[in-house]
Amino acid sequence: xxxxxxxxxxxxxxxxxxxxxxxxxxxxxxxxxxxxxxxxxxxxxxxxxxxxxxxxxxxxxxxxxxxxxxxxxxxxxxxxxxxxxxxxxxxxxxxxxxxxxxxxxxxxxxxxxxxxxxxxxxxxxxxxxxxxxxxxxxxxxxxxxxxxxxxxxxxxxxxxxxxxxxxxxxxxxxxxxxxxxxxxxxxxxxxxxxxxxxxxxxxxxxxxxxxxxxxxxxxxxxxxxxxxxxxxxxxxxxxxxxxxxxxxxxxxxxxxxxxxxxxxxxxxxxxxxxxxxxxxxxxxxxxxxxxxxxxxxxxxxxxxxxxxxxxxxxxxxxxxxxxxxxxxxxxxxxxxxxxxxxxxxxxxxxxxxxxxxxxxxxxxxxxxxxxxxxxxxxxxxxxxxxxxxxxxxxxxxxxxxxxxxxxxxxxxxxxxx
Amino acid sequence: xxxxxxxxxxxxxxxxxxxxxxxxxxxxxxxxxxxxxxxxxxxxxxxxxxxxxxxxxxxxxxxxxxxxxxxxxxxxxxxxxxxxxxxxxxxxxxxxxxxxxxxxxxxxxxxxxxxxxxxxxxxxxxxxxxxxxxxxxxxxxxxxxxxxxxxxxxxxxxxxxxxxxxxxxxxxxxxxxxxxxxxxxxxxxxxxxxxxxxxxxxxxxxxxxxxxxxxxxxxxxxxxxxxxxxxx
Numbered sequence: 334x335x336x337x338x339x340x341x342x343x344x345x346x347x348x349x350x351x352x353x354x355x356x357x358x359x360x361x362x363x364x365x366x367x368x369x370x371x372x373x374x375x376x377x378x379x380x381x382x383x384x385x386x387x388x389x390x391x392x393x394x395x396x397x398x399x400x401x402x403x404x405x406x407x408x409x410x411x412x413x414x415x416x417x418x419x420x421x422x423x424x425x426x427x428x429x430x431x432x433x434x435x436x437x438x439x440x441x442x443x444x445x446x447x448x449x450x451x452x453x454x455x456x457x458x459x460x461x462x463x464x465x466x467x468x469x470x471x472x473x474x475x476x477x478x479x480x481x482x483x484x485x486x487x488x489x490x491x492x493x494x495x496x497x498x499x500x501x502x503x504x505x506x507x508x509x510x511x512x513x514x515x516x517x518x519x520x521x522x523x524x525x526x527x528x529x530x531x532x533x534x535x536x537x538x539x540x541x542x543x544x545x546x547x548x549x550x551x552x553x554x555x556x557x558x559x560x561x562x563x564x565x566x567x568x569x570x571x572x573x574x575x576x577x578x579x580x581x582x583x584x585x586x587x588x589x590x591x592x593x594x595x596x597x598x599x600x601x602x603x604x605x606x607x608x609x610x611x612x613x614x615x616x617x618x619x620x621x622x623x624x625x626x627x628x629x630x631x632x633x634x635x636x637x638x639x640x641x642x643x644x645x646x647x648x649x650x651x652x653x654x655x656x657x658x659x660x661x662x663x664x665x666x667x668x669x670x671x672x673x674x675x676x677x678x679x680x681x682x683x684x685x686x687x688x689x690x691x692x693x694x695x696x697x698x699x700x701x702x703x704x705x706x707x708x709x710x711x712x713x714x715x716x717x718x719x720x721x722x723x724x725x726x727x728x729x730x731x732x733x734x735x736x737x738x739x740x741x742x743x744x745x746x747x748x749x750x
Numbered sequence: 751x752x753x754x755x756x757x758x759x760x761x762x763x764x765x766x767x768x769x770x771x772x773x774x775x776x777x778x779x780x781x782x783x784x785x786x787x788x789x790x791x792x793x794x795x796x797x798x799x800x801x802x803x804x805x806x807x808x809x810x811x812x813x814x815x816x817x818x819x820x821x822x823x824x825x826x827x828x829x830x831x832x833x834x835x836x837x838x839x840x841x842x843x844x845x846x847x848x849x850x851x852x853x854x855x856x857x858x859x860x861x862x863x864x865x866x867x868x869x870x871x872x873x874x875x876x877x878x879x880x881x882x883x884x885x886x887x888x889x890x891x892x893x894x895x896x897x898x899x900x901x902x903x904x905x906x907x908x909x910x911x912x913x914x915x916x917x918x919x920x921x922x923x924x925x926x927x928x929x930x931x932x933x934x935x936x937x938x939x940x941x942x943x944x945x946x947x948x949x950x951x952x953x954x955x956x957x958x959x960x961x962x963x964x965x966x967x968x969x970x971x972x973x974x975x976x977x978x979x980x981x982x
Contacts, residue, residue, distance in 0.1 A: 356817065356829035359862025369859070376847055660843045663804060664904075665832020665860035667825045743804040747839070 358667045370677030373650060374685075381682060384639075384646040388686025388726065389693055391636025392719045396694020398628040400711040401701050408707040409614065416491060416549045418611040419451075419586045423577040423597045426606040434604035435573040440597040441483070444577055447596055449585035454489035455574035456480040456556075459564050461534035463510070463557040465520045469532070477516050479533060479557045480575075481564030489578045490550050497525025497542035504541060505560025508533070508567060511542040513554040533557060534568040549610040550578070636722065639686060644730035647679050651738045658738055659746030672739035679731020680724060687723030691716050752780040753816065755834075755912045755943045756801050761810035763796050770796040772966045774810070778945060780911060783938040784973075785946045787954035788963035795916070797963065798947045802835055802914050803827045815911055832860040836905030840917035842897045844889040850876060850900045851885045857904035868907075875903040879933055895926025902933060906942060913937065915946045919953065931956070 361369070374381045423444070428434040437443070444453045461479040462471065484500050486492065500511060510533060512522060522529050522540050529540035538559065546554050564570035577597055581589035586609070594605035651658075658671055666674075695711050702709040756778040763771040771793045778784060788794045799805040800812055803819055812819040815834045822830065836857070844853050854872035855865070863871070876885055879899040889897055898918060905913055915934060919927030931953060938944045946957060954960045962970035 355822065356826045356833060358825050358829040359832065359860060361859070362864075365859065365865065372845075372848075376845065656841075656843060657845060660839075661860075662828065663802065663831060663835075663837045664857055665828050665830075667828040667860075669825070670828075670860065744799045747804070747843075 358665070358670075361670060361673070366673055366677050367681070369674045370681050373654065373674075373678045374681060377650075380646060381685070384642050384682055385686035385689060387639030387642035388636065388683050388723055389639070389690035391632055391634075391639045392687055392690025392723060393693035393697060394632035394635050395629055396691055396711060396715055396719050397697040397701075398625055398632060399715040400694060400698030400709070402625045403710045403712055403715075404698060404702040404707045405705070407710045408705075411708065412548065413611050413614065416547075416611065417580070417583075418609070419581050419583050420490065420549050420610055421579045421581060421586065421590055421593055422550075422608050422610060423579070423593050424575060424606045424608075425573075425598075426604050428601070428604055434601070435571075436575070436577065436598055436605065437600075438572050438574070440574050440577050443599070444579050444593065444597050447581070447589060447592070449582045449589055451580040451582060452485065452489040453577065453579045454483045454486040455577045456482045456486065456553075456558070457561070457564070457570060457573055458575040459534070459559075459568045459570045461564075461568040463516065463520065463534075463538075464532040467532045467537075475519050477519060477555050477557060478552075479559065479564075479568065481561045481568075481570050481572075482511070482558040483561060486558070486578070489580055490547065490553070492547045492550065492553060493545040494542050495545045497540070499542055500558065500560045506562045506566070507560070508536060508538040508563060509541045509560065510538040511544060511558045512540055513544050513556045513558070514546040515554040516557050517543050519555075531557070533559070536567065548614060552576070636726065640683070640726035640730050643679060643683050643686070643727060644734070646682065647675065647731050647734035648737075650678070651675060651734045651741075654738075655741060655746045658741055659743050659748075662743035662746065668739040671741075672735045675735035675738045676728065676731045679735065680727040683723040683727030683730065684720065687720040690723070691719050694719070754779050754813070755782075755815055756945070757811075757813040758800070759811045759813075761800060761807045761812060763793075763800060763805065764808045769966050771800070771807075774968055776961065776968065776971070778912075778943060780943055781938075781941055782959060783935070783944040783946075783957055784959035784961060785948055785954035785957040786961045786963060787948055787951060789949055792963045793966040794947050794949075794963050796966075798914055798916050798945075801912075801945065802837060803831055828860070833908070834910050834912055836908070836910040836913045838898070838901050838905045838913065838915040838918045840920040842889075842894075842901045842921070844897055844900060846890065847888055849886045849888055850881060850892070850903075853889075853900055854904045854907050857907040861908055871907050872903070875907040876900070878906075879903045893926065894922045895929050898922060898926070898930050899933060902930070902937075906937060909942075911943055913942050913944045915944065917948055918946065919948075919950070 425434040425436050441453050441455050444450060457480060459479045459481060462474045463477050463479050482500060484502065484505060487494065487499055500509065510531060520531055525540045525542050527539060530537045531540060544553060565572055579593065590607055590609060593607045595602035598605045661671060698711050699709045754777045756776065758774050758776040761771060761774040762769065786794050786797055800807055803814055806819065814830060817830055819827065851869060851872050854875055855868040858868040858871060873885060876882060879902055881896060881899055884892065884896060892900065919930050922930060934944050934946065948954055960972045961968060
């Protein structure tokens with residue numbers, strides 16, 4: 334046995350002066366804080382996964398909504414870039430007396446006189462209707478219209494001919510017709526050629542070409558287009574254009590838009606309706622924003638529920654780990670260090686959900702955009718915002734449990750073992 | 751004379767109306783090894799909590815390694831524990847899934863040492879308690895006696911002047927218990943102050959000094975008796 338301690342008077346003769354150096358707690362390095370916070374997560378992987386999943390679903394919903402709407406906007410701007418935003422149309426409005434007005438027959442020539450104008454073309458609506466054959470009852474028009482078209486129409490509108498050819502100087506005098514995409518589908522015409530005949534204005538017309546769908550001029554999709562002279566001769570067309578299409582220089586579009594009415598109809602400019610089809614396309618997009626707002630709100634609710642899940646997990650974690658808290662206090666952890674540990678654990682837990690949610694949101698966006706044939710765009714601010722929001726939620730959710738853990742008296746914590 | 755590590759002067763602790771400890775006077779000097787022995791409910795756990803600065807006394811003064819506990823804030827007490835006191839508990843307090851080396855290195859987590867040093871010292875401490883081959887074993891791979899040796903390594907890894915062992919053999923069979931007690935004797939031999947809290951009279955009698963406690967009062971202190979004998 335070891336040596337006995339020599340006997341001594343108790344208590345000690347004089348109270349020793351307190352040592353000059355008061356004990357000062359050491360600071361944990363950031364790596365130690367993260368490692369300690371993560372230790373609680375490593376020991377309960379299933380619970381961590383499920384809690385993080387709650388957060389991830391909320392974030393994924395929000396990223397998905399933002400990503401899908403951004404992708405569709407990107408698709409629109411690409412489309413507009415391809416179609417051009419410099420197309421302007423002029424149509425007859427109503428006259429002062431409320432009757433249907435008409436554009437002057439030299440509207441195209443006058444529009445062409447504007448220096449900033451790149452190209453001008455026109456169509457004119459006829460009263461004729463087009464049918465699959467001569468046995469279809471006349472009232473079943475199928476919403477299709479017959480227009481006289483100028484030969485320079487494709488250059489101005491940017492419409493594509495997918496089959497056959499467009500009207501030219503040679504065939505405009507003859508019963509030849511070019512069909513819009515919906516018209517061709519409705520009349521059951523798959524291919525242009527001498528065999529493809531449609532019943533148009535009480536006689537057979539040969540389909541010489543088919544058009545691709547065009548979003549800037551959707552009225553052409555359900556149109557049958559015949560040459561200007563043929564329309565006048567065969568269909569009793571009055572020769573007034575009903576839509577003048579113009580392409581102006583990109584920089585001068587708004588200026589041209591203002592003067593176009595007066596240019597095509599100097600006598601009564603207020604009887605002309607000028608519009609810019611690309612604006613209508615963009616406006617259609619804007620109406621989708623209301624739905625996006627609703628979905629974003631749902632995502633926020635999901636995120637909130639996820640945050641409650643994290644708070645619940647943290648409260649349970651603190652209850653279960655009282656013994657660990659007691660041990661750490663006995664090893665010299667301050668209340669602040671215990672608080673930091675649990676706060677860090679909560680932040681790590683929700684950050685895990687946030688990163689997972691961003692990845693899930695990108696996957697959802699990619700999948701949907703791919704299905705729609707859009708480019709995938711997820712804005713950086715949405716990703717950063719998603720992770721940032723989870724950190725705020727983690728901080729809020731972990732705050733109360735962390736404070737509770739820190740307040741636990743060490744003796745009580747150790748007794749819980 | 752060696753300086754006292756623990757100095758209790760008229761210390762009392764009451765919980766509501768219940769006096770868990772009353773008018774306790776006790777001085778433990780550096781390098782001593784003693785048992786605080788008593789039946790359950792005698793107040794020995796309260797004594798351990800007060801000596802370990804985990805609880806503050808209701809009355810009297812406590813000095814640990816020269817620091818008056820009353821003067822120190824909770825933060826400063828935490829720092830004092832990190833540097834001065836090592837704890838060994840009956841139930842080991844080893845977290846599942848954590849290898850022995852990391853568990854022991856955690857004993858220095860709040861000391862301010864960098865991680866590399868903590869792990870190096872932890873390895874040395876594990877070798878010192880005879881667990882050199884078990885550095886990477888997790889608690890479920892260790893026997894009860896080995897677990898308690900890991901816990902002892904964690905308590906002494908920072909070389910604290912005071913080691914408080916609360917029923918260190920309470921959860922062990924007698925053979926493992928004997929090994930643990932032998933280890934505590936070795937640590938004492940190397941200069942560590944060891945206080946063993948136990949209800950086991952045999953263990954208490956085998957230690958150089960025995961403080962018996964009953965109903966919250968110290969009723970026998972072998973050092974005090976010796977001191978009286980010398981005085982006569």
